[in-house]
Amino acid sequence: MPLNIIFMGTPDFSVPVLDGIASAGHRIVAVYSQPPRPAGRGMAEVKSPVQRRAEELGLDVRTPVNFKNDADREAFAALKADVAVVVAYGLLLPKAVLDATRLGCFNVHASKLPRWRGAAPIQRAIMAGDTVTAVNIMRMEQGLDTGPVCLGRDVAIRPDMTAGELHDELSQLGAKLMVEALVKIESGDIACVPQPNDGTTYAAKIAKGETRIDFSRPAGEVINHIRGLSPYPGAWFEIVIGGKAERIRVLAAAETNGNAESGTLLDDQLTIACGPGAIRVERLQRAGKQPMAAVDFLRGTRLPAGTRLGR
Template sequence: MNTPLRVAFAGTPAFAARALEAIIDAGFDVPLVLTQPDRPAGRGMKLTPSAVKQIALKHGIEVDQPERLRTVEQRARLAASTPDVLVVAAYGLILPPAVLQLPRLGCLNIHASLLPRWRGAAPIHRAIEAGDRETGITIMQMDEGLDTGPMLMRHALSIAADDTTGSLHDKLAELGATSIVEALRLLPAGGLVAEVQPLDGVTYASKIGRNDAEIDWRRPARDIECAVRAFNPFPGAVGHLRGNLIKLWSARIVDAQGVPGEVLQADEAGVVVACGDGALCFTELQRSGSRRMGAGEFLRGFAVNAGETFSLENPAAA
């Protein structure tokens, strides 16, 4: 009888938790899980364990939450777990060479893009924002660079016209889970062929900041519609009207023209705003301090009139 592969796991959010569940369900021996320290969350800012930690505790798996992995002491529990391989998914810490060299079969990363496109922290957001029609999962052998290691497996996934970062995240989490199980089954027998990433096509998915979601109404409607979907559910695309911050959650392109930022129509069907090329009808909106609402309900609480103009820049930054 073959001894199960010993798979240590490092990850933090829901994307990683789905992969950990799949690895456990597939029967691999998981001696240790690494995850970020508990963070304050919710209205009460109560210390809350990560999604990965919750899965690990549910299955009785040992959890370690070091702030860094730079010292021998910080790496001690990982070393003592003697993993054959370390699987990493959205962990949030850079792995030093000592960690990369620790497992006999190395460290595998589950990356939510078709490398070398969208290396970096926010590949799902940036793929939608750029209007990409396809993304996927890459299983990569980790090296010391930023998502630069050789590729072991790639599975493509079409991006639907109505995909948000939230919906695409869930699809990619499932694909990542099935892909890593497939890779781990092939790994011990040398069934994975490492492919060096090409130099052509490299792009970087920088971390999402709140300022990224500020709408520039001078851009084409198509670009802004992609941004609205990219920043749903975080941080939410933002416009400013009469000094009020308005989050714009859902939009469709309409055949209309006007001065960029000008409200062309506002009724139950939506708030139509002119862009640099074309216009968008926003059907779900949210005023600061309130909740997301359909256009009709939003307008009953916050009047918007044709002829008004959304600010081209954030008034707070002016």
């Protein structure tokens, strides 16, 4: 029989999982998402991608700020769901919520647990130079991503792969694995294995202060930093153009040869010295502009060799 499911998610990453569950024929009794947030120049309230998709599917959507209110916890329990599926919801769930469904809460996590528990596993894996990650289906506990792993699939991280590309691949795989896990949960054939104690790392949320590129780092680390923050929030540097400092987001770059003081342009093609090595910018975005190829940017902007980037 189809399961009665509460779905909990917020960003784009969660949407394919919601679609997969709906297509599999399960009954989604409610969708929980983070409340609409002010965004854009007009600061109008914007619904999350999950809320928008759930409303398109005609599902009941609920957006509590948290579950500290007794009424919100009671409303959750009153749904009498078999299972809760949680995908990047954005809140740590209290025990009262974790215990409120018949079969438990199951999470889609985009890392090879216990490596990269926490908020930004995709970005952190690439920034650290990892060559393999995974999607894990985990039975949730009160700790931060500490629950036993019920299903998983490894994914190779290509040397040129950006966080955006990995995000999309893991999201689609997560949807397939969760649908597979629900079949096992429904039949009582789900086996969840405790995570090992060794190898735990934490994927803290990306802070604004770490998005600026530090060209004193080796070129390979700079490339990983750029890949891990592309396309959002974007790694960046400052350079003076027309007498004015301008922030340039780097969306793609390649490692190359070069030797000079870090942060110096080695030629007029946006080759930048690192410490050691160099990178060549391939794709970028100026403030308030659309992304563009570096060659198109350089057609209208002269940046000669020896130019120093802002600090």
